[in-house]
Structure formats: structure tokens, C-alpha cells
Amino acid sequence: MESLFQTAESGILATAPKEKILSEVTSKTLHKARETVGDPFVENPRMTCREVNVYYGEKKAINNVNIDIARHEVIAMIGPSGCGKSTFLRCLNRMNDTIEGCRVTGDIRLDGMDIHDRNVDVVPLRARVGMVFQKPNPFPKSIFDNVAYGPKIHGLVQNKSELEEIVEASLKKAGLWEEAKDRLNQPGTGLSGGQQQRLCIARAIAVSPEVILMDEPCSALDPIATAKIEELIAELCEHYSIVIVTHSMQQAARVSQRTAYFHLGDLIEVGKTDRIFTNPRHQLTEDYITGRFG
Amino acid sequence: MDQPATNPAIDKVNRGLKRRYRAERRFRLCGATAVFAALCFLFILFFSIVSSGYKAFQKTFIQIDVFFDPAEFTNENLATANFPALIKASMSSRFPEVTARRDKKDLYYLISPGASFQLMKLIKNNPALIGQKERIWVSANDDVDMLLKGNIDRTRPESERRINDKQLAWLDTLAGEGKIKKTFNMAFFTLGDSREPEQAGIWGATCGSFYTLLITLSLSFPIGVAAAVYLEEFAPKNRWTDIIEVNINNLAAVPSIVYGLLGLAVFINFFGMPRSTPVVGGLVLTLMTLPIIIIASRASLKSVPPSIREAALGIGASKMQMVAHHVLPLALPGMLTGTIIGMAHALGETAPLLMVGMVAFIVDIPQGFTDPATVLPVQIYLWSDSPERAFMEKTSAAIMVLLVFLFLMNAVAIFLRKRFEIKW
Numbered sequence: 001m002e003s004l005f006q007t008a009e010s011g012i013l014a015t016a017p018k019e020k021i022l023s024e025v026t027s028k029t030l031h032k033a034r035e036t037v038g039d040p041f042v043e044n045p046r047m048t049c050r051e052v053n054v055y056y057g058e059k060k061a062i063n064n065v066n067i068d069i070a071r072h073e074v075i076a077m078i079g080p081s082g083c084g085k086s087t088f089l090r091c092l093n094r095m096n097d098t099i100e101g102c103r104v105t106g107d108i109r110l111d112g113m114d115i116h117d118r119n120v121d122v123v124p125l126r127a128r129v130g131m132v133f134q135k136p137n138p139f140p141k142s143i144f145d146n147v148a149y150g151p152k153i154h155g156l157v158q159n160k161s162e163l164e165e166i167v168e169a170s171l172k173k174a175g176l177w178e179e180a181k182d183r184l185n186q187p188g189t190g191l192s193g194g195q196q197q198r199l200c201i202a203r204a205i206a207v208s209p210e211v212i213l214m215d216e217p218c219s220a221l222d223p224i225a226t227a228k229i230e231e232l233i234a235e236l237c238e239h240y241s242i243v244i245v246t247h248s249m250q251q252a253a254r255v256s257q258r259t260a261y262f263h264l265g266d267l268i269e270v271g272k273t274d275r276i277f278t279n280p281r282h283q284l285t286e287d288y289i290t291g292r293f294g
Numbered sequence: 295m296d297q298p299a300t301n302p303a304i305d306k307v308n309r310g311l312k313r314r315y316r317a318e319r320r321f322r323l324c325g326a327t328a329v330f331a332a333l334c335f336l337f338i339l340f341f342s343i344v345s346s347g348y349k350a351f352q353k354t355f356i357q358i359d360v361f362f363d364p365a366e367f368t369n370e371n372l373a374t375a376n377f378p379a380l381i382k383a384s385m386s387s388r389f390p391e392v393t394a395r396r397d398k399k400d401l402y403y404l405i406s407p408g409a410s411f412q413l414m415k416l417i418k419n420n421p422a423l424i425g426q427k428e429r430i431w432v433s434a435n436d437d438v439d440m441l442l443k444g445n446i447d448r449t450r451p452e453s454e455r456r457i458n459d460k461q462l463a464w465l466d467t468l469a470g471e472g473k474i475k476k477t478f479n480m481a482f483f484t485l486g487d488s489r490e491p492e493q494a495g496i497w498g499a500t501c502g503s504f505y506t507l508l509i510t511l512s513l514s515f516p517i518g519v520a521a522a523v524y525l526e527e528f529a530p531k532n533r534w535t536d537i538i539e540v541n542i543n544n545l546a547a548v549p550s551i552v553y554g555l556l557g558l559a560v561f562i563n564f565f566g567m568p569r570s571t572p573v574v575g576g577l578v579l580t581l582m583t584l585p586i587i588i589i590a591s592r593a594s595l596k597s598v599p600p601s602i603r604e605a606a607l608g609i610g611a612s613k614m615q616m617v618a619h620h621v622l623p624l625a626l627p628g629m630l631t632g633t634i635i636g637m638a639h640a641l642g643e644t645a646p647l648l649m650v651g652m653v654a655f656i657v658d659i660p661q662g663f664t665d666p667a668t669v670l671p672v673q674i675y676l677w678s679d680s681p682e683r684a685f686m687e688k689t690s691a692a693i694m695v696l697l698v699f700l701f702l703m704n705a706v707a708i709f710l711r712k713r714f715e716i717k718w
Contacts, residue, residue, distance in 0.1 A: 098607060100531055127610035137601035139620060149619070150609040200605070207609055 037281045038271035040260075042070040046211060046241045047092060047129075052106035054087050054096065061087050063265040065106075069211065074233055074242045076252035076273065079262035080288065085245045088262065089213050092243065093129035094122050110211070127154055130204035134216040136196035138188035138203070143180050146188040146199055147171060150207035166206055173239075174202035175232050194225020201232065205240070212236065214244040218251065230255050249289055253277050261285045343697075347690025353479035353492065354439040355431040356405060356468060358384045360413060364425045372417050377410035381432070389464060400461055406433040408493040433481065434474070436491040436684035438465060442476060445683055456683075482691065486657045487673065491684030494677070496695050498659045502572055502652070502667030503641060503699075505660060509576025510583060510640050515633050517580075518587030522629070525588075526595040527617050546585035553582045554649025562650060570651035570666040578646045583636035590632020594625040627711040634707035638700050644671040670696045 045068035054062035062084045069075055069092075077085040087096065094115060096102045108115050115125055127150070138146050147167045150156075157163040167184075171177040176198045180191070188199050197217055204212055214233070218226040233242055233255045246252050252259050252273065259276040261269045261284070269276065269285045280286040361384065366375045382402050386392065392401050409432035416430070417423060437456045440446045452459050468474050486498030529535045557578035561567045567574050598621050606616040647653065652668050653676065660667035668676070670692065677689040 093608070095604065095608065098603070123610050123612050125610075126608060131604075131608035133601060133604055133608065135601055137599075137605040139602065139605060140624065149606075149611075153609075153611055153615055153619075203605075203609060 036066060036267045036270060038269045038276070040067045040267070040270040042068045044071065045069060046071045046111065048107075048109045049088075049091070050107040052088070052091060052104065052108060054084070054091060055103040055105075056099075057101045061265055062091070065267040067260060067267060067270060069241050069243060070258070071241055072237055072239070073258060074237045074244060074256040075258045075260060076256035077243065077245045077260050077262060078247075078249060078252050078288070079268075081247075082264075083262040084265040085260075085262045086215050088267075089215055089243060089245050092211065092213055093126050093131055095126075095131065097122060124154075127207045128209050129211045129213060130207065130209035131213045132197070132200050132204055132215070132217050135220050136193055136200055138191070138196050138199050140187060140189050142185045143171075143188045143191070143199060144184040147202050147206045150203060154207055156207065170202040170206040171199075173205055173236065174198045175228065175235075176202055192225070194221050194228055197221060197225070197229060198232065201229075201236075205236070209240065211241045211243065214242060216245050216247060219247060226251070249277070261288060263288070343690050343693050347687055347692075347694050349443045349445075350482060350687040350691035351479050352443070352476045353481060354434040354442045354474060354476050356434045356438070357429060357431050357473040357475075358388065358405070359427055359429055360384045361387075361427045362413075362417065362424045367417075367424050372421060373414055375414075375417070377413045378407075380413060381405055381409055389467075397460060400458065401464060404435055404438055404461060404464065406435050406492045407490055408433055408488070431475070433492050436682060439492055440683050441465065442474065443687075445687075482688070486659050487655060487668065487676070488657060489655075491680075491682050491688060494685070494688060496670070496673065496692050498656060499668050499670045499673035499692070500695070501660050502575075502656075503669040505572035505663050505667060506575040506579060506647075506652075506669055507637060507641060509573060509663060510579040511633075511637055513576070513580040514583045514587055514636065518584050518633070518636075519591050519629055521584075522588045522591030522595060523617060523622070526592050527613070527621065542585050542588050546589055549645075550582055550643055551645040551649065553578050554646030556581065557646060558649045568664055568666075570654045570656070570668075571664050572660065572667050573663045574650045575647050575652050575667075575669065576663070578650055579640040579643060582643065582646060583640050586636040586639060587629075587633050590635065591625070591629045594628020594632065595621060597628065598624045623714075627714045630710045630714070631707050634703050634710070638703050641669075641699060641703065642671050642696065644675055647672055648675075670699070 047069040049065060049067050049069075052062060052065045053060065065088060077089065079085050090096045091104050091108060092115075094104075096104055104116070110125070110128060113120065139149065141149075144167055147170050148163050151163060151166050157166060168177060168181075171180055176195060179195060180199070188196065191199060197220075201212075201217075218229050221229065230251065233244065236242060237257075244252075244255065256273045258270065259273045260267060261276065261280075261282070263284050269280060269282045271281075276285065277289055280289060358381065360380055362380065363383070366380065369375065382398075385401050385405065386398070389401060392398055412432055413430070416428075434442075437446065441448075441457050441462075446455050446457055448455075448462065457465070465474065481493065482495045484497050485493060485495030488494040525535060525538065557574060561574050561577055562569050567577075602620050602624065603616055606620045607613075611619065647669060653672050654666060654668065655676070656666050656668050658665070674689055674692045674696065677685045677692060
């Protein structure tokens with residue numbers, strides 16, 4: 001009996017300092033204006049986000065975020081759970097429209113075009129800004145149909161041979177062609193987790209997007225599958241801008257050129273990945289990447 | 295294992311272990327008992343229905359020698375000939391010793407009144423028979439049928455049975471000559487209702503049920519699915535949709551007779567649709583099954599994982615494409631199951647149909663949606679209310695037919711679910 005109590009107590013004691021730090025940090029930053037430090041803006045950006053706020057009902061989830069996304073770069077978004085990085089990612093192709101009670105304000109532009117403009121249709125926008133989700137979510141159809149679906153609904157192809165070309169090219173780009181070429185008619189859901197995620201990437205690039213949003217694409221995968229996806233991301237950034245949300249700082253360091261750190265709905269710091277991980281300028285960033293909380 | 299006594303927590307766990315397992319055993323026993331009880335009741339139900347109904351699938355026939363007297367066929371229209379007289383003549387020639395008026399009546403009673411229609415049909419198909427003598431099996435009266443099936447006790451006093459001693463003697467004579475036989479009761483499956491049990495069949499009610507359910511299915515499935523898809527995928531979530539949802543759930547619980555009264559007031563009295571017809575019955579049953587189908591369809595739409603919707607939207611599918619290409623195919627098995635359960639419900643429904651006049655006594659087989667008709671459960675109700683002993687076994691037989699249809703529908707539901715189910 002006694003020993004049990006003791007462990008419990010010592011457990012509390014062990015966690016106490018960390019919580020203390022966290023509460024100190026929060027109380028300090030609450031009073032401080034949260035200006036983004038680092039270099040959020042780039043020259044000739046693919047996407048620009050100015051004064052973006054997101055509300056879930058009354059609750060503000062994203063607070064005044066300003067950031068640019070460059071061409072042919074991988075930008076990683078890191079931060080503790082619930083900091084709003086996924087919410088921000090979903091603003092970029094207006095996936096937040098599908099969430100009941102979610103409201104986005106501010107100015108988001110893709111190649112200078114305001115994506116919230118009245119004349120902008122969300123369907124072509126999502127064709128230009130593709131998305132890969134946390135959990136691999138292939139359609140319960142064949143591998144071929146999974147990749148072919150996007151080109152088909154957007155009318156990108158005239159005939160079957162063109163469609164087959166696109167499917168092959170997309171699967172090759174996604175590094176899945178060798179594994180999948182003999183089983184194109186088998187269900188995509190029969191693939192392994194990592195293969196499914198690459199199938200989802202192939203599906204996204206089949207409609208030739210300009211930006212690919214990845215929401216923790218490796219969190220459901222084992223290290224080998226993760227390594228493959230990371231390799232793929234490095235190759236894909238030659239053609240696309242990639243925004244990747246990740247929980248793994250190692251992953252952010254491995255795949256990205258720039259990193260953005262979010263904290264409780266604020267964009268705290270943006271900068272070159274090397275610089276962020278070696279020489280963070282903001283106290284919160286430093287606390288997070290050194291593992292003091294998060 | 296090394297120091298079992300040093301960890302007091304484990305001791306506590308071990309002490310509670312027995313109780314936990316006992317609770318599990320108790321629960322499993324309860325479950326098994328419940329299943330057993332349910333199976334027992336089901337068995338009793340089936341046994342009672344089958345044991346009292348299986349004899350209805352057989353029917354008694356009596357062989358008579360009919361002389362198609364040309365003197366009877368003087369009229370141009372052969373159907374107007376006095377066919378009952380032909381049968382009476384043939385019975386009299388078989389039993390010439392019967393002369394008293396009362397006895398003759400008893401003798402003729404053995405043959406079903408429907409036999410004369412059989413002769414009429416025979417002559418209509420083959421007028422060359424006129425002037426010839428034919429050996430024909432005609433159906434016996436229902437009391438003869440009951441006697442041969444052992445439902446009339448010969449040992450009881452004459453005044454208490456519907457077949458008197460003389461009739462018994464005649465029947466025994468006929469049986470001795472091999473002129474009485476029991477064969478498969480084709481009439482039961484091919485004829486409509488009748489006041490004579492031996493002439494009553496289930497086919498009229500089956501056709502009525504078919505037409506009624508066809509109307510119900512072709513209206514309630516598309517309307518129900520469309521309503522469910524709209525409410526689940528497109529409608530904004532606000533107070534109005536909440537009210538609609540609550541009301542749909544309430545409608546599913548409204549007693550079915552209320553729908554019958556509604557149908558009577560709206561479809562028949564207001565719109566002036568023909569009463570006792572499958573079209574009105576089908577509309578009433580549509581109203582009744584709609585909430586069931588909507589609720590089942592919404593549940594199956596809800597069970598489609600949101601990741602599929604996101605995947606479709608994420609590559610730029612419009613909402614309509616998302617629903618049509620991805621959500622509906624995944625939700626379809628559940629929708630079909632719900633629909634078939636609703637249809638099975640409608641197939642067995644009696645009360646609302648009584649209100650729209652489908653309880654009428656209808657002999658003709660309905661040929662379309664606007665012919666007066668009755669349906670299987672109403673037919674069961676009508677027969678169960680009839681005084682003749684022979685209708686009792688007909689009631690059970692009709693229940694068996696209804697149950698077979700229900701089993702078939704459920705089998706189709708299972709088949710469709712398996713066929714369209716998409717696994718991942």
C-alpha cells in the first residue's frame with residue numbers, strides 16, 4: 001500500500017517542474033504581443049497568407065497569422081498538439097469550409113488570387129492545392145481508379161490511354177509504380193499503410209496541383225514507410241510547393257527547407273530549418289525544440 | 295512470483311478476480327438463457343402454424359362420371375347451361391337408391407359448388423365433349439375434405455357433426471371404389487378468395503400484396519433515400535432541421551392505424567382515389583415506411599467514415615460528386631437493408647389497410663393497381679374470422695406463405711448487403 005502511494009507521489013513530483021515551466025511560459029506570453037519572429041515572407045511566393053484568423057464558433061483557433069509559402073520548397077509546421085497547425089493547413093485549400101461553425105477571416109492568395117474571393121470556385125482551388133491526410137484514406141476502389149478519379153472528374157483526359165498515362169506517371173512520381181503495376185485492378189485498401197499513403201500522394205498529384213498540403217502524413221506509418229515518404233517529399237518539391245504538418249521535429253529537420261512554429265494559435269517563429277533548430281530566436285521555440293514541453 | 299506477498303495491490307486484484315469472473319459467467323448465462331427462450335418461442339410459433347396448416351396444401355377430389363347431355367346445351371352461349379344439374383344427375387345415377395328430397399340434397403352437398411365452374415371451363419375449352427360421358431375429378435365439399443383429413447370425428451353423435459351418417463356411408467362407398475383422392479392443392483395457390491373454403495386461394499391476396507408493395511417500394515425508396523441524403527449531407531444544421539429530425543423519429547413511432555385514417559381522409563376522401571385498391575394501400579404504406587427508410591439511410595450515411603469525404607473533397611470533387619461517387623456506394627448496403635426491413639414491415643401490415651377498404655371480400659384476382667384487392671395479412675385476418683373449420687387450416691397456410699415471403703425478403707436483404715458491402 002505504502003509503496004503504491006510513494007510511486008504516485010514521486011510521479012507527481014517528477015511532472016511538477018515541467019508543468020511549472022509551462023504555466024510560467026503561458027502566463028508570460030499571454031501578456032506579450034505575439035509578433036512572429038524570423039522571416040515569414042519570401043520573394044515571389046506561391047501562396048501568401050495575411051492576418052488569417054480562424055474561429056470555431058466563439059473560440060479563436062488561429063490568431064493573426066502572416067506567412068508566405070515559396071515555390072518549390074518544403075515548409076514544415078511544427079508545434080504542440082492543439083496549436084492550430086492543422087487548422088491553418090486546412091485554410092489553404094478551404095477544407096475548413098466543410099466544418100460546421102468554422103469561420104476563416106483574412107487574406108489568403110494563391111499566385112495572387114484571393115482564394116476567398118466570390119468568383120473563386122472551391123473545386124478548382126482544391127485541384128490546385130492538393131491534400132494528403134493523416135490517416136491514409138484511399139477510396140475503397142481499385143488502385144487505378146483511386147489515381148484516375150481526380151483526372152476523370154476534372155476532365156483532364158480525353159480518352160483511356162491518356163488516363164492510363166497519367167495514372168502511370170503519378171504512381172511513378174509517388175514511387176508506387178514498381179509495387180503496384182501488376183495489381184492496378186486490386187483494391188487500394190489492400191495495400192500496406194505506407195503504400196496506401198503513397199497511393200494517396202499519387203492521387204493528389206494526378207490532378208497536377210501546385211501546392212500539396214500534408215497533414216502529418218507519416219504519423220500512422222512505421223519508420224521504413226516513413227523514410228520512403230520522406231524521400232518522396234524531397235523529390236516532389238522539385239515540382240510542387242509542399243506544406244507539411246508534423247509532430248516529429250526530426251522529420252521537420254530532415255525534409256523541410258523552412259520551418260514554422262505554432263503555439264496556441266499563434267505563429268511564433270518562421271525561418272530556415274537549419275537556423276530554427278540550431279539557433280531559435282524565440283523562447284517558446286527553443287523550449288519546444290529542446291523538448292521542455294509539447 | 296518471487297515475492298507474491300509484498301505487493302498489496304496484486305492481492306487486492308486477486309481477491310476481486312473471482313467476483314469479476316463470476317459476474318461474467320452470470321452475464322453469459324443470462325444471455326444464453328435469453329437466446330434459448332427466444333428460440334423456444336420461435337419453435338412453438340412455427341410448430342403451431344405448420345402443424346395446423348400443412349394439411350391445407352392437400353385437397354380432396356371426388357371422381358364422377360358426367361354425361362354432358364346435349365339437351366342442356368341448347369343455348370348459343372354454352373356458359374349458361376345448367377352445369378349443377380349435370381353434376382346432380384351424375385351423382386343420382388351413381389346412387390340411384392337415393393330418392394328422398396332431403397337425402398338428395400345431402401348427396402349433392404358432397405360435391406363442391408365450385409365443381410360446376412370446372413365443368414363450364416371444360417366445355418368452353420372443348421365443346422366436342424357435348425353428348426359424351428367423361429370421368430372427371432371434381433373438388434369435394436370442404437366438410438368432406440375435413441372428414442378425410444381427420445378434422446371431423448366420426449365417433450361423435452350424428453347431430454354434432456357436419457357430415458351425417460348417410461353421407462358417411464356414401465363417402466365410404468366412393469372411397470372403396472377408389473373414387474376419392476387427396477392431391478396437392480393447386481387451387482390454393484391459383485385462386486382468389488371465396489366463401490367456399492375448398493375454392494379459396496391465396497393468389498388474389500398475393501397479387502394484391504405484390505402491387506401494393508410495388509407502389510410502396512417505388513415511392514418510398516427514392517423519396518426516403520433522397521430525403522436522407524439531403525438532410526445528412528446538404529441541409530444546414532439548424533433549428534429547422536432539428537425539428538424535422540425529431541418529427542421523422544416521431545412519425546416512425548406513430549401507430550399504423552393512424553396512417554390508415556390519414557390515407558382514408560386524404561387519398562380517398564380528398565383526392566377521390568378508388569378505395570380498396572393497391573394504389574391507395576401502397577400510398578398509405580409509403581407514408582408508414584418512409585420514416586423507417588429515412589432513419590436507416592441516415593444512420594448508414596453517418597457510418598461512412600469522414601476520411602472518405604475529405605479524400606474526395608481534397609482532390610476537388612464537388613459535394614454532389616462526393617456524395618454520388620463515394621458516400622452513396624458505401625452507404626447503399628445499409629440503405630437497402632433498412633428499405634427491405636421497411637418493406638417487410640409493410641408486407642405484414644394490416645391495420646392501415648383496413649381503413650382504406652382493402653379488407654373487402656374480393657374474389658377476382660387484381661389485374662392492376664386500380665383493381666380492388668386485398669393483401670396477404672388482411673386475407674389471414676379475414677380467414678381467421680370465418681366460421682368454417684376448413685378456413686382454420688387455410689389461415690395457417692396463408693401465414694406460412696406470408697412467412698416464406700418475409701424470409702425471402704430478408705434473404706435478399708442479406709444477399710444485397712453481402713454483394714454491395716465494400717471492405718477495407
